Amino acid sequence: xxxxxxxxxxxxxxxxxxxxxxxxxxxxxxxxxxxxxxxxxxxxxxxxxxxxxxxxxxxxxxxxxxxxxxxxxxxxxxxxxxxxxxxxxxxxxxxxxxxxxxxxxxxxxxxxxxxxxxxxxxxxxxxxxxxxxxxxxxxxxxxxxxxxxxxxxxxxxxxxxxxxxxxxxxxxxxxxxxxxxxxxxxxxxx
Numbered sequence: 001x002x003x004x005x006x007x008x009x010x011x012x013x014x015x016x017x018x019x020x021x022x023x024x025x026x027x028x029x030x031x032x033x034x035x036x037x038x039x040x041x042x043x044x045x046x047x048x049x050x051x052x053x054x055x056x057x058x059x060x061x062x063x064x065x066x067x068x069x070x071x072x073x074x075x076x077x078x079x080x081x082x083x084x085x086x087x088x089x090x091x092x093x094x095x096x097x098x099x100x101x102x103x104x105x106x107x108x109x110x111x112x113x114x115x116x117x118x119x120x121x122x123x124x125x126x127x128x129x130x131x132x133x134x135x136x137x138x139x140x141x142x143x144x145x146x147x148x149x150x151x152x153x154x155x156x157x158x159x160x161x162x163x164x165x166x167x168x169x170x171x172x173x174x175x176x177x178x179x180x181x182x183x184x185x186x187x188x189x190x
Contacts, residue, residue, distance in 0.1 A: 040110050047162045052111035054155050055102050055166070058173075059113055060123035061151065062099035065144055066092050068129050072137040081134055084187060091141070091180055098173050105169055125151040135188070142184040148177045 027042040040048060069092035076085040103113035114123070121128060126147045129140035152174040159167045 037110055038108060040108075044109070044163060047159075048109050048111075051159060051163055051166055052106055052109050054158065055106045055109075056111070056114045057123050057125065058151065058155065058170075059099055059102045059106070059115075060120045061125045061148060062095045062102060063115070064120055064124040064126055064128055065095040065148070066099065068126075068144065069095060069141065071130065072141065075132060076134055076137060077132075078134045080190070084134060084138070087183065087187075088137070088141070094176055094180070098176065101169060101173070105166055109163075109166075138184055138187050142181060142188065145177050145181040145184060149174065149181060152177060 031041045044051075069088045073085050073088040073092060076088065103115075106113045126144035127140075129137070129144075131137045131140055152170050156167055156170050156174065159170065161167075
């Protein structure tokens with residue numbers, strides 16, 4: 001229980017003059033111009049080039065993942081392989097959809113999606129794999145999914161509140177990658 005004397009010793013917090021929440025009228029005026037930039041408004045500031053680079057590197061990662069999953073789909077052999085091979089194709093198609101979404105966002109930000117096959121592996125966060133053993137294929141794909149999860153998690157932190165549309169896209173893709181990793185982990189346990 002607090003005594004009256006203790007309450008007398010409590011001093012009120014000083015009043016801080018807080019900045020009011022208000023829309024930046026100058027930024028709104030700037031948004032009325034530069035129509036050729038589409039969705040890229042002054043809010044994106046100096047980060048759009050960095051975001052485009054991050055997205056292009058993720059695009060390369062998704063494309064390498066499509067290729068790896070497709071190869072595994074067509075070359076998987078063994079007793080459990082038909083079911084797993086079909087899942088590899090499902091994952092390849094989902095990674096392809098991720099690549100399409102990333103490319104679309106790059107264009108929205110005024111960039112050019114980099115589909116150059118010459119530099120895909122250098123830009124990709126995940127590697128390609130030519131395993132012939134089904135378990136090795138699952139392990140290679142699980143490693144790639146874990147790498148994707150880590151890279152998307154870092155990108156979400158980097159993008160933060162600088163680009164909420166890109167952040168939501170990355171969060172959505174991250175959810176798919178986490179689901180893929182859990183499926184692959186379960187296949188290893190079987």
